Structure formats: structure tokens, C-alpha cells
Amino acid sequence: xxxxxxxxxxxxxxxxxxxxxxxxxxxxxxxxxxxxxxxxxxxxxxxxxxxxxxxxxxxxxxxxxxxxxxxxxxxxxxxxxxxxxxxxxxxxxxxxxxxxxxxxxxxxxxxxxxxxxxxxxxxxxxxxxxxxxxxxxxxxxxxxxxxxxxxxxxxxxxxxxxxxxxxxxxxxxxxxxxxxxxxxxxxxxxxxxxxxxxxx
Numbered sequence: 001x002x003x004x005x006x007x008x009x010x011x012x013x014x015x016x017x018x019x020x021x022x023x024x025x026x027x028x029x030x031x032x033x034x035x036x037x038x039x040x041x042x043x044x045x046x047x048x049x050x051x052x053x054x055x056x057x058x059x060x061x062x063x064x065x066x067x068x069x070x071x072x073x074x075x076x077x078x079x080x081x082x083x084x085x086x087x088x089x090x091x092x093x094x095x096x097x098x099x100x101x102x103x104x105x106x107x108x109x110x111x112x113x114x115x116x117x118x119x120x121x122x123x124x125x126x127x128x129x130x131x132x133x134x135x136x137x138x139x140x141x142x143x144x145x146x147x148x149x150x151x152x153x154x155x156x157x158x159x160x161x162x163x164x165x166x167x168x169x170x171x172x173x174x175x176x177x178x179x180x181x182x183x184x185x186x187x188x189x190x191x192x193x194x195x196x197x198x199x200x
Contacts, residue, residue: 004029009073017064028057031074034157035081041152042085044141052088056081075166078159082149082167089145139189147182154179 004012004026012030015023032053039049059080067076140148153164154175164179165172 009077010069013060013064013067013073014069016061024061027060027073031077032057035077038078038152038157039081039085041137041140041156042082042149043088044137048088052081052084055084059084071166072163074159075163078153078157078163078167082153086145086149135193136190139186139193142189143182143185147178147185150175150178151182151186155183 004022007015007026009027009030012023012026016027035056036049036053039052040046043049043052056077060077063080067073140151143151150164150168153159153167154161159167161172161175164175168175170178
């Protein structure tokens with residue numbers, strides 16, 4: 001009998017549909033942590049992210065029969081998770097997005113990429129890293145929903161452009177341009193944040 005770990009996602013889903021014990025649990029074990037990281041960065045709340053992971057897998061269970069076997073499982077999983085998260089944010093009555101016109105960009109300090117990577121650093125200087133991670137997350141949370149979503153998918157989750165295109169149902173070219181816009185908006189907000197701290 002094949003070990004769950006060596007089988008494809010699509011094979012495990014087919015096994016689940018066929019009533020195979022352990023197949024669905026194998027999918028959950030394989031993807032739950034990754035999905036939690038995605039949802040945490042997108043909604044900014046660990047308890048909510050945990051709930052959304054459970055809701056996502058419940059939806060996978062209920063909708064497994066509608067999965068197109070010609071597709072890859074992971075983009076389908078992320079599509080469900082992203083929709084659950086967007087429904088949560090909209091249902092919460094999210095405040096209007098802040099203006100993106102605050103402050104200008106300059107060339108001093110870390111690049112946007114370096115700032116975004118702050119959350120992935122080993123905890124060598126734990127206090128400084130934690131403070132920077134919190135500041136970065138606060139700026140990411142200020143991005144418009146569509147830019148925050150693509151930033152998390154493309155930068156943190158490092159999904160291929162083709163998978164992001166499937167998840168968001170947009171062309172690959174739009175994925176690239178939107179991701180570039182997200183990083184640019186992040187940079188503007190980050191520099192605007194420092195400008196606001198020092199006064200006008």
C-alpha cells in the first residue's frame with residue numbers, strides 16, 4: 001500500500017472520494033500549516049486564521065466531488081481559502097482603506113523585499129526582529145485587499161505565477177503587474193509611515 005506522503009494531492013482527493021480511510025487526513029496534514037501561514041498574513045489574526053483553515057478543509061470535503069481532476073489541487077485549495085478570508089473581511093465591515101498618498105519614496109533604508117523578509121528571519125535578535133515583523137505586518141494590513149492578497153500569495157507563499165493566476169482567475173501578466181504594484185504600494189506606505197512619525 002502506498003504511503004500517504006508519497007502520493008499526489010490529486011490522488012489523495014480521489015482516494016477520499018472513493019471512501020479511502022486516511023486520505024483526507026493526509027491532505028490536511030500536508031497543507032494545514034502552509035494554509036494557516038497564508039491566512040494569518042492575509043487576515044492578521046491567528047484565531048480567525050485557525051477557524052478559516054478548518055472552514056476551508058470543510059469546504060474541500062463538501063465540494064470534493066466537484067473538483068476538476070484535470071486541475072492541480074493546491075490552486076483549488078487556495079482559491080477556497082482566499083474566498084473564505086475575503087468573505088470574513090467583508091463580513092467584518094472592514095474600514096475603508098487608508099489613502100496611499102502618504103509620503104514619498106526615497107532610496108534610504110531597507111528595500112521592500114528586505115522588509116517583507118523580516119518575518120522570515122531566524123530569531124537571532126529576537127526583540128528587534130519581532131518589532132520589525134509587527135511593523136511590516138501593520139503596513140501589509142493597510143494595503144487594499146486585492147494587493148495584500150497577491151503580495152501574500154506571491155511573496156510569502158512563493159506560489160508560481162501560473163498557480164496565482166488560477167487562484168485569482170486572472171492572466172499571468174496581470175499577476176506580475178499586480179504583484180509589482182503591491183510591492184510599490186508597500187514601499188510608499190512604509191516610507192509614509194516614517195514620514196508621519198517625524199512630522200510634516
